[in-house]
Amino acid sequence: MIVVLFLSFVAAMVAGMLLIRWAHDHATRYGLDMPQRFHVGHVPRLGGGSVLVGTLVGWVWIAAGFNNANVNWSWAGMLACAGAVLPATLGGIGEDVTQRLSVRNRLWLTLLSSALACWWLGLSVPRLGLPWVDEAMLAFPWLGVAVAMLAICGLPHAFNIIDGYNGLAGVVALLVCLAVAHVALQVGDRQLAAMVLCLAGATGGFLVWNYPKGMLFAGDGGAYLWGVVIAIAVIFLVQRHAQVSPWFPMLLLIYPVWETIFSSYRKFVRGVSPGVADALHFHQLIYRRIVRSVFHDDESRRMLMRNNRTSPYLWGFTLLTVAPAVVFWNNTPVLMALCGLFVVSYVVAYVAIVRFKVPGWLRR
Secondary structure, three states: OOOHHHHHHHHHHHHHHHHHOOOHHHHHHOOOOOOOOOOOOOOOOOOOHHHHHHHHHHHHHHOOOOOOOOOOOOOHHHHHHHHHHHHHHHHHHHHHOOOOOOHHHHHHHHHHHHHHHHHHOOOOOOOOOOHHHHHHHHHHHHHHHHHHHHHHHHHHHHHHHHHHOOOOHHHHHHHHHHHHHHHHOOOOOOOHHHHHHHHHHHHHHHHHHHOOOOOOOHHHHHHHHHHHHHHHHHHHHHHHHOOOOOOOHHHHOOOHHHHHHHHHHHHHHHHOOOOOOOOHHHHHHHHHHHOOOOOOHHHHHHHHHHHHHHHHHHHHHHHHHHHHHHOOOOHHHHHHHHHHHHHHHHHHHHHHHOOOOOOOHOOO
């Protein structure tokens, strides 16, 4: 599996280099007044294309049998997975290039990807770890399909919300992929491990250009690709292996998922559509309230350094959920309790930052 991991890494890195060199003109269309803009200059937002290239190269390598890791993945299965991923990813890339694809249209494209994934791959969430809910899902199998579609449709938008600073969403996706691969290997599912390791390698190749220099951004295409592939992978993991708790992926992905839910809630109470972008997400508050200004005469370098200092706070925040999820991947009560603890901790931290009640040792 090391070979396919390295191959995906190199393919994504080379694709990213070519995009930086030849596909930067579209970046001028990204408005200077966008609320989520925390950089100076015009940076290509087509990093999702490089991650897609790296991932597909790895998947084709596996399906063609060019590996010695005892990974069996048929061409039909690989093409079905790739076909399900493409509508959402290409829609995101289309938005990155044109800046004209509405939120509603992108939502429809992610919904199409979720429908194709459930249809072609037979995806369904068999249980949620709650007895009365599990009984209902057993009696009405379509409920499991509906939950799977909701997860595959929603997670891409969750990753898009946390994709605000250099390396933030990319490292979160990388950590999640490695965690999924670890648990997949624990239960003997080498195919699933190889599938997400291709995405992990491709993400690493993209991060070469994204962090710390910020020469290439993932854009909507990258966020949607991470969301769809990871959602498919964790549903496969729970569906195929009864010993894996359905709350393992919930704790693993609780940061982007809860960020999305909480953001929708605060916009709702303000009478604002959840689709309207703002600058009040958790990572944006950390940028403004915790990461102290970097004094430098060059505005672009000052903003870049501040941008780079923001992401490690969220990486640490993510590790606080990824690490226990990997340790307790088959223990539903503990995973549920940890999810509740995260939600409480997030709200407390958010309120503290808003009210400027942040310990001095956290600021730098």
